[in-house]
Amino acid sequence: MSITATEISTGETARADRTGQATAQETAASKPSFLPLILDVAVPVGSYYLLKNGFGTSTMAALGWSSVVPAVRTVWGVVKERRFNGLAALILFVNVAGLALSLVAGDPRLMLAKDSGVGSAIGIGILVSVKLGRPMMTQGMKPFLVKGDAARAAAWDRLAAGSEAFRKAERTFSLVWGTVLLGECVARVVGAYTLPIDTMVWVGTVVMIASMVLAFLISGRFAVVPMEKMLGQELAAGAGTHR
Numbered sequence: 640m641s642i643t644a645t646e647i648s649t650g651e652t653a654r655a656d657r658t659g660q661a662t663a664q665e666t667a668a669s670k671p672s673f674l675p676l677i678l679d680v681a682v683p684v685g686s687y688y689l690l691k692n693g694f695g696t697s698t699m700a701a702l703g704w705s706s707v708v709p710a711v712r713t714v715w716g717v718v719k720e721r722r723f724n725g726l727a728a729l730i731l732f733v734n735v736a737g738l739a740l741s742l743v744a745g746d747p748r749l750m751l752a753k754d755s756g757v758g759s760a761i762g763i764g765i766l767v768s769v770k771l772g773r774p775m776m777t778q779g780m781k782p783f784l785v786k787g788d789a790a791r792a793a794a795w796d797r798l799a800a801g802s803e804a805f806r807k808a809e810r811t812f813s814l815v816w817g818t819v820l821l822g823e824c825v826a827r828v829v830g831a832y833t834l835p836i837d838t839m840v841w842v843g844t845v846v847m848i849a850s851m852v853l854a855f856l857i858s859g860r861f862a863v864v865p866m867e868k869m870l871g872q873e874l875a876a877g878a879g880t881h882r
Contacts, residue, residue, distance in 0.1 A: 682708050683730050699738060706734040729764040729775065736760045751831040751839055759824035765817030774813035784866060794873040805869050812862035816854050823850035 687705035690696045696704075712727035736756055768775035785791045798805035826846050830839050 678708060678712060678727075683734065687734075702734045702738050706731055709734070729761065732764060733760045747836055748831050751836065751843065752828045755824035755827040755831075758820055758827075762817045762819075762821030762824060765813050765820065769810050769813045769817065774810050776813040776816050777809055780809075780812055780863070784863070784870060790874060790877070791870055794870050794877060797877075798869055798873055802869065805866060808862045808865045808869070812858045812866075815858040815862065819850050819854040819857070823847060826850075 683705045686708075687701050690701040690704055709727040709731040713731055716722050716727065765775050781795065785795055799809070823846055827839075827843050830842055830846070834842060
């Protein structure tokens with residue numbers, strides 16, 4: 640039986656199609672997924688400010704409506720996916736805390752101090768996630784270190800499963816952010832009751848910005864840089880075994 644040129648061409652086309660499909664699937668799988676961050680953080684936070692500042696709704700209404708997505712995500716994760724969505728639950732908790740604190744009114748110093756309640760809830764939530772062995776800030780850090788590369792993602796998974804040093808750096812990243820956020824809130828509460836009100840209005844913003852810069856610097860030095868080095872070493876070791 641002879642194999643015609645048409646059959647050869649058809650076979651090559653089919654193989655090319657399969658290769659193209661596999662490559663497309665690998666590319667899609669290797670892309671960093673920011674969807675959880677968008678749904679769990681960006682949507683509720685953005686909708687809160689849009690409703691409050693854009694449409695002029697009350698604080699309670701804005702907090703209530705912006706809680707819908709994280710509430711659905713939290714319940715869906717527990718009921719359908721059999722897992723606890725830490726980010727969505729944290730944002731939901733923050734909104735509920737904000738609703739409770741929004742009932743506080745009258746004393747201007749208390750009004751300044753209550754703004755720290757939301758930030759402290761986030762800080763505490765992050766620290767609790769570290770204690771439970773599921774550092775929450777990893778979901779935001781991993782896409783930036785993996786950089787959409789399938790080999791780096793595989794190296795991350797191997798290190799997360801077998802390297803205590805890597806897991807420690809991962810915990811350190813969340814620990815730094817949780818501690819700094821909580822410390823920033825404490826500083827703002829102290830300032831609200833010790834500094835003149837007019838002074839604290841702008842000092843609070845300065846403290847917040849300084850805290851963010853401090854968290855970036857410390858977490859980068861003691862977590863991101865070591866993890867980046869370990870990923871590079873793991874990639875080099877993996878490449879060596881395949882030669």
